[in-house]
Amino acid sequence: MTFLEQIVQRAKADKKTIVLPESNDIRVLTAASRVQQQEIADVVLIGKEEEIKKLAGDLDLRGIKIIDPETAEDFDDFVETFYEMRKAKGMTPEKARETMLNPLYYGVMMIKKEKADGMVAGAINSTANTLRPALQILKTAPGTKLVSAFFVMVVPNCEYGHNGTFIYADSGLVENPTAEELSEIAVESAKTFKKLIQAEPKVAMLSYSTYGSAKSELTEKVVEATRLAKEKAPDLIIDGELQVDAALVKSVSRAKAPGNKIDGEANVLIFPDLNSGNIAYKLTQRLAKAEAYGPITQGIAKPVNDLSRGCSAEDIVGVVAITAVQAQDA
Helix, strand or coil: HHHHHHHHHHHHHCCCCCECCCCCCHHHHHHHHHHCCCCCEEEECCHHHHHHHHHCCCCCCCCCCCCCHCCCCHHHHHHHHHHHHHHHHHHHHHHHHHHHCCHHHHHHHHHHHHCCCEECCCCCCCCHHHHHHHHHHCCECCCCCCCCEEEEECCCCCCCCCCCCEEEECCCCCCCCCHHHHHHHHHHHHHHHHHHCCCCCCEEEEEECCCCCCHHHHHHHHHHHHHHHHHCCCCCEEEECCCHHHHHCHHHHHHHHHHHHHHHCCCEEECCCHHHHHHHHHHHHHHCCEEEEEEEEEEEECCCECCCCCCCCCHHHHHHHHHHHHHCCC
């Protein structure tokens, strides 16, 4: 069974309600129809019913709840809650009302009010616009210092990782993490791997250097991040700094870093910055014909996930299923 098949099966076993606020995009409506009809999750679309159905054409939207914030019975309550949450930062009742008409904000407030379990957006909105409502309304999860993003990469016919499955982090959000932030990303990504993949995480802190083969500000950041991550999670299988071949290939691992904990079996790859993480996931996706699910966020109190604006309807279905599984855990 593939990674996505397993995720879909788990989502179906305990159905959650997922909001798709970008109802003016045909890819989103196509995905919504598939998710609802395959019983992966209960779907909520935000927008005007007449416009949604006109765009949907022959798509089957039976069972999907459509909410127009302008006429929703919860609208005034949502506005009041948002105003109270943000008034210390200069929010006015008028601005709160205007903001809550935004489908992204309305969708996140549904989660806050426990009328939905998660949200998926980003097909037509930037990452910043997608995540800002979540950070303002839901905030970070208890005990979490940083929100970061990862991709689940599934590489066909691959002898590395966990049956060709990896987490790449951060490859979607934190541009240039400090050593402290990098250690947080490593620990959270390990937890995420265990929850989503249901296997033991083996975390490689990646660099252009292995065990001191080069020394610079860049490599020292990874060395320090590795030390901090080991302090925070002493039971975690984690090592660094490692070049990617030393993280993935047993013979190279033993030659370059004798005695390292990972022994060429890394399945969680932690990149030193967003440049390298984003480049790596796109190279893997295109050259290895890998499936790339994400960017998925970690560290928000409830799951709100971003999409690539180049996503397909099938990509959206996959992220909805992942979001539903995250919601089960939350």
